[in-house]
Amino acid sequence: MARAMWKGVLQLGEEAIPVKLYAAVQERAVRFRMLQQRSRAPIRQRMVDPEAEREVETAEIIKGYETEPGVFVVLDEQELESLEPKPSRDVTVARFVPRTAVPHAWFDRPYYLGPDGEEEAYFALARALAKQDRIGIVSWVMRKKEYAGALLTHGAYLLLITLRHAGEVVPASALPRPAGRKPDEREIAMARQLVAALEAEFDLAAFHDEYRERVEELVRTKAKGGRIELKKFEPKAATDSLGELLKASVKHARERRVA
Amino acid sequence: MPDDELQEELRARSFWSGTLTFGLVSVPVALLPATRSVRLPLRMLSPEGVPLRREFYDAKSERRVDRDDIVRGYEVADDEYVVVTDEELESLEPKKSRDIDLRQFVDRDAIDPMYFDRAYFLAPAGDSTKAYRLLAETMERTNRAGIATFIMRDKEYLIAILAEDGILRAETLRFADEVRSPEDLGLPEPPKLKAAALRRFEQLIAKLKQPQFDPDELHDHPAERLRALIERKQRAGEDIVASGVTAEDEDAGDDVIDLMEILKRSMAGAGGGGRKAAQRAGGSRRGAKQAAGTPERSSPRTSARSRSGSRSHTSPAAADLEELTKEELYERARQHDIPGRSSMSKKQLISALRRSA
Amino acid sequence: MAGGAVRRIWWLDGGTEQCHVCLQSYAYEAEYRCVDCDAPICPYCVVRVKRTGRVYCPGCGPGRKRRR
Numbered sequence: 249m250a251r252a253m254w255k256g257v258l259q260l261g262e263e264a265i266p267v268k269l270y271a272a273v274q275e276r277a278v279r280f281r282m283l284q285q286r287s288r289a290p291i292r293q294r295m296v297d298p299e300a301e302r303e304v305e306t307a308e309i310i311k312g313y314e315t316e317p318g319v320f321v322v323l324d325e326q327e328l329e330s331l332e333p334k335p336s337r338d339v340t341v342a343r344f345v346p347r348t349a350v351p352h353a354w355f356d357r358p359y360y361l362g363p364d365g366e367e368e369a370y371f372a373l374a375r376a377l378a379k380q381d382r383i384g385i386v387s388w389v390m391r392k393k394e395y396a397g398a399l400l401t402h403g404a405y406l407l408l409i410t411l412r413h414a415g416e417v418v419p420a421s422a423l424p425r426p427a428g429r430k431p432d433e434r435e436i437a438m439a440r441q442l443v444a445a446l447e448a449e450f451d452l453a454a455f456h457d458e459y460r461e462r463v464e465e466l467v468r469t470k471a472k473g474g475r476i477e478l479k480k481f482e483p484k485a486a487t488d489s490l491g492e493l494l495k496a497s498v499k500h501a502r503e504r505r506v507a
Numbered sequence: 508m509p510d511d512e513l514q515e516e517l518r519a520r521s522f523w524s525g526t527l528t529f530g531l532v533s534v535p536v537a538l539l540p541a542t543r544s545v546r547l548p549l550r551m552l553s554p555e556g557v558p559l560r561r562e563f564y565d566a567k568s569e570r571r572v573d574r575d576d577i578v579r580g581y582e583v584a585d586d587e588y589v590v591v592t593d594e595e596l597e598s599l600e601p602k603k604s605r606d607i608d609l610r611q612f613v614d615r616d617a618i619d620p621m622y623f624d625r626a627y628f629l630a631p632a633g634d635s636t637k638a639y640r641l642l643a644e645t646m647e648r649t650n651r652a653g654i655a656t657f658i659m660r661d662k663e664y665l666i667a668i669l670a671e672d673g674i675l676r677a678e679t680l681r682f683a684d685e686v687r688s689p690e691d692l693g694l695p696e697p698p699k700l701k702a703a704a705l706r707r708f709e710q711l712i713a714k715l716k717q718p719q720f721d722p723d724e725l726h727d728h729p730a731e732r733l734r735a736l737i738e739r740k741q742r743a744g745e746d747i748v749a750s751g752v753t754a755e756d757e758d759a760g761d762d763v764i765d766l767m768e769i770l771k772r773s774m775a776g777a778g779g780g781g782r783k784a785a786q787r788a789g790g791s792r793r794g795a796k797q798a799a800g801t802p803e804r805s806s807p808r809t810s811a812r813s814r815s816g817s818r819s820h821t822s823p824a825a826a827d828l829e830e831l832t833k834e835e836l837y838e839r840a841r842q843h844d845i846p847g848r849s850s851m852s853k854k855q856l857i858s859a860l861r862r863s864a
Numbered sequence: 865m866a867g868g869a870v871r872r873i874w875w876l877d878g879g880t881e882q883c884h885v886c887l888q889s890y891a892y893e894a895e896y897r898c899v900d901c902d903a904p905i906c907p908y909c910v911v912r913v914k915r916t917g918r919v920y921c922p923g924c925g926p927g928r929k930r931r932r
Contacts, residue, residue, distance in 0.1 A: 250692040261711045270692050271902045276685050277662045280579040288588050289567035291577055293908045295551055295559040304553050311549045313737050317829040318751040321740050331732045344712045348616050349720040352678050353541055353626035362694045368704055371697045376708035396725045404697040405689045413727035415545040424774045425673035428636040431644050439645040442530050443612045450613035457682045459663035462599040467581045470589045478594050481601035483526035484533040486633035497530025551887050561888050660874055660893040
């Protein structure tokens with residue numbers, strides 16, 4: 249059994265459900281190191297005083313906030329520690345909102361919650377949550393950091409997704425609408441037909457990361473002294489004769505669907 | 508600003524640029540992040556209060572390394588690396604690296620939120636916004652998300668494209684194998700549930716029910732406490748160091764403001780957009796900035812102005828420039844038509860403006 | 865590029881994230897996550913264990929350092 253990252257207690261109303269927290273994401277991308285071009289030695293960083301042109305050791309470093317150019321308010325470790333939240337094991341549920349009430353952009357990182365004893369309460373909550381199609385808005389403190397999160401379900405299990413802080417998500421309404429003439433209704437009708445022709449059930453499992461394997465292959469080829477041919481795709485410019493293209497696209501999409 | 512210049516900046520500053528393909532219709536777009544950090548960036552300082560700068564060095568010789576001498580490699584054996592270039596990586600899937608081909612449209616609410624990775628805006632990046640507006644309008648009306656795979660920054664992503672307020676947004680998604688399953692973790696099998704237990708929790712949920720989600724409740728309390736502490740110390744004139752050296756910054760905080768500015772201008776200005784649109788962008792700026800929660804640095808800055816006499820080595824004109832925010836500096840650089848301004852740090856903007864004066 | 869400006873390289877230049885250890889900025893796509901505590905960590909502060917290929921934050925990794 250996988251090792252839990254953290255243990256806590258879900259607090260909702262008069263109920264307290266002990267839970268274990270597990271990371272849900274496993275990184276799969278191929279990662280590279282930064283190297284010095286000739287020596288091929290890894291690159292590291294050190295902090296230097298640009299005025300004195302010398303490295304400053306960790307023990308000597310102080311922290312500050314720049315209030316105006318060149319002026320800093322210095323904060324010592326004790327002061328920074330005083331800002332940390334009080335340690336707690338509680339994951340407090342403030343409210344339950346409809347499942348689709350939280351816009352996608354707020355979701356940050358998922359964690360599984362597993363039962364830590366009291367399995368019945370754990371699974372009953374998960375089932376009730378799924379049945380009512382709701383998600384909980386929760387908050388907790390973990391490793392000296394405060395989190396807000398969404399409590400939802402994954403199959404029979406509970407899932408916790410951290411939410412970004414207020415202000416971190418830029419709403420589309422903060423931007424001006426793109427300039428230009430409104431698209432005409434005939435074009436919209438045709439575009440709707442095209443969307444309808446391409447309509448599908450969402451099936452995440454049908455998609456695979458093929459690029460990862462190609463990157464690994466590239467590394468193998470180069471390790472054996474091989475080379476690859478450099479290729480580039482040149483994207484097309486914006487399309488202006490929309491009507492004709494849409495008509496042809498709809499026809500094409502329908503034919504593909506029949507085939 | 509001339510269109511081609513805006514396009515150049517968009518391409519230089521976006522995370523990705525290419526086309527969005529919808530049937531046979533191509534929509535040139537640039538991807539910019541829709542999330543931003545609202546943290547107050549603390550800096551590392553020397554004991555004398557001079558902001559430190561990062562220096563790269565070679566782990567073997569410990570010698571300093573210039574930016575231009577850095578490459579990337581993959582470790583194939585102990586301390587043995589194969590060097591890989593960005594061009595080679597793009598070559599592996601050239602089309603997917605520059606084109607998002609929308610081949611599927613799905614119900615927006617059908618995507619499990621655990622797969623959402625990060626949110627972006629798609630800015631119109633071509634000469635015409637016609638196709639962009641058509642796609643946004645259609646998707647908004649049908650409440651559908653377009654699904655595609657594409658490659659950005661060395662990684663293939665599944666991406667969902669959505670429309671909101673006439674603007675196209677993108678959410679990168681994790682692939683199925685990047686997320687563990689309850690079986691992988693060895694979570695226990697669910698027991699048979701008693702109806703009473705289920706009812707108890709359903710009642711509890713009903714009691715704590717609310718119709719809406721309010722992002723305002725997602726306060727970053729530690730950041731607020733930090734801000735209060737900084738302001739208190741500043742008012743008291745406590746622990747203030749004024750070396751006169753600013754934090755040189757190829758760095759985040761300012762860049763994010765920059766990206767937002769570019770995004771706004773791309774919406775207002777693309778496709779030879781009318782004057783009206785540009786005015787709208789300008790007018791909504793203040794409101795937008797507040798809504799987006801830009802850390803407010805201006806008030807402490809003004810209150811500390813009386814102490815700025817410590818920077819006697821700067822000329823009066825230069826000091827004026829240094830009082831400006833990066834956004835304001837950028838705006839001036841734009842008026843002066845300073846080339847390469849979008850990739851300049853605050854300090855670089857100041858010196859470029861001084862030179863052009 | 866215009867004005868002889870330096871070409872921006874996403875994996876080298878700063879980004880939207882700030883590392884909690886070194887306070888430097890980095891790109892989200894260059895981020896590592898500690899296998900023990902899932903904390904985000906920048907490419908310079910990440911602790912790699914060669915034998916297992918695992919990555920840790922300085923707080924959890926072998927020879928753990930006190931967090932700055």
